Amino acid sequence: MTNQNVVAADVKSRIGMAIAVAMSNSCMLSRQAVPELAALGGFLSMSQKKLLKRIENGGGRGSGAKVSAWIDSMRSSSPTRVKSTASIPETHEKDSWILHHPSALNQFEKITQESKGKQIVMFLDYDGTLSPIVADPDRAFMTKKMRAAVKDVARHYPTAIVSGRSRSKVYKFVRLAELYYAGSHGMDIKGPTKILNYNEVGNQGVLFQAANEFLPVIDEVYKVLLKKTKSVPGAKVENNKFCLSVHFRCVDEKCWAALAEQVRLVLNEYPKLRLTQGRKVLEIRPTIKWDKGKALEYLLESLGYANSSDVFPIYIGDDRTDEDAFKVLKNSGQGIGILVSKVQKETSASYTLQDPSEVEQFLRRLVEWKGL
Numbered sequence: 001m002t003n004q005n006v007v008a009a010d011v012k013s014r015i016g017m018a019i020a021v022a023m024s025n026s027c028m029l030s031r032q033a034v035p036e037l038a039a040l041g042g043f044l045s046m047s048q049k050k051l052l053k054r055i056e057n058g059g060g061r062g063s064g065a066k067v068s069a070w071i072d073s074m075r076s077s078s079p080t081r082v083k084s085t086a087s088i089p090e091t092h093e094k095d096s097w098i099l100h101h102p103s104a105l106n107q108f109e110k111i112t113q114e115s116k117g118k119q120i121v122m123f124l125d126y127d128g129t130l131s132p133i134v135a136d137p138d139r140a141f142m143t144k145k146m147r148a149a150v151k152d153v154a155r156h157y158p159t160a161i162v163s164g165r166s167r168s169k170v171y172k173f174v175r176l177a178e179l180y181y182a183g184s185h186g187m188d189i190k191g192p193t194k195i196l197n198y199n200e201v202g203n204q205g206v207l208f209q210a211a212n213e214f215l216p217v218i219d220e221v222y223k224v225l226l227k228k229t230k231s232v233p234g235a236k237v238e239n240n241k242f243c244l245s246v247h248f249r250c251v252d253e254k255c256w257a258a259l260a261e262q263v264r265l266v267l268n269e270y271p272k273l274r275l276t277q278g279r280k281v282l283e284i285r286p287t288i289k290w291d292k293g294k295a296l297e298y299l300l301e302s303l304g305y306a307n308s309s310d311v312f313p314i315y316i317g318d319d320r321t322d323e324d325a326f327k328v329l330k331n332s333g334q335g336i337g338i339l340v341s342k343v344q345k346e347t348s349a350s351y352t353l354q355d356p357s358e359v360e361q362f363l364r365r366l367v368e369w370k371g372l
């Protein structure tokens, strides 16, 4: 090896080491290695210089309006300190919000009155609606009582679970063969495997996958994200088959910007994928025009209710991605959207329920009402 080669190899290894130190600390992009990187300034490539700039700016915090907007959106979807509505000061704003989105339990008679003569079809989101939000996404179990309530509801009304989870994963949590399942934010739909007789319209086993061609790229990005985020304590990447979730819930908030920046950098390489925000989660999915709203329309059509005025869909959900379904209902003037939330949120839903235990009560009342 010539002297020049030895120097080049040494510089290369020092740059590598410095970047590794910078990337491996608590927030992935720490300032610790900045002096070493700065000293090597003349030897840095363009992308390494960009990285240095980001580290100097505080771990990517200043690296773009996009990242800040994602973080703001995640925060507003799932506020860190959830105050009960009762603890929010009685303001005009709060009164007006409750007036426009009253409790579905308090307004139960009005809702059932509105549905008279029509077929109720139930659409239920999973996380935060049927199961409480917990730190570990693999342990988001629903209670036995909730499962029994959903089972009873499905005896009387066609019922679908519409979730951001993969269909197989959400099925493992719910374990009711008589339901429709729309997994991966509605990109993977299957009808019941156990036949029920809601007026003999069943289309059981209907299978619709809107984004099959994206499977290889989603798989690839999953692997890249696993690698890129593994040094961020608490970060978790979940493979939901046609989409991915990057979880922030167990990540120190000081590190959110650095993690979101990492996601942005990966996503930049994949223009056919887009990003949406949920409750302390960034979700990566194909750019196709398909969402929970489209899934709702698809399921209604499968049940024979396309353009029908004899149907009354009820969609219950807690997250930003459920807004697509709330909008479909609002725009069509059919049925109702119910937001599960203890705090005020911008929503197209007409009613609210505070938490999964209120969802369970609402489902129970629907069953009792049907039996009257």
Ligand SMILES: O=P(O)(O)OC[C@H]1O[C@H](O[C@H]2O[C@H](CO)[C@@H](O)[C@H](O)[C@H]2O)[C@H](O)[C@@H](O)[C@@H]1O
Pocket (backbone or CB within 6 Å): 125, 126, 127, 128, 132, 133, 134, 135, 136, 137, 140, 162, 163, 164, 165, 238, 240, 245, 247, 248, 249, 278, 279, 280, 281, 283, 319, 321
């Ligand atoms: O459409 P959903 O059924 O509501 O799924 C949306 C995401 O839900 C899950 O994440 C959320 O719940 C987790 C468990 O309570 C919680 O740890 C996380 O912070 C929440 O964002 C699920 O893990 C995601 O894959 C779904 O996209």
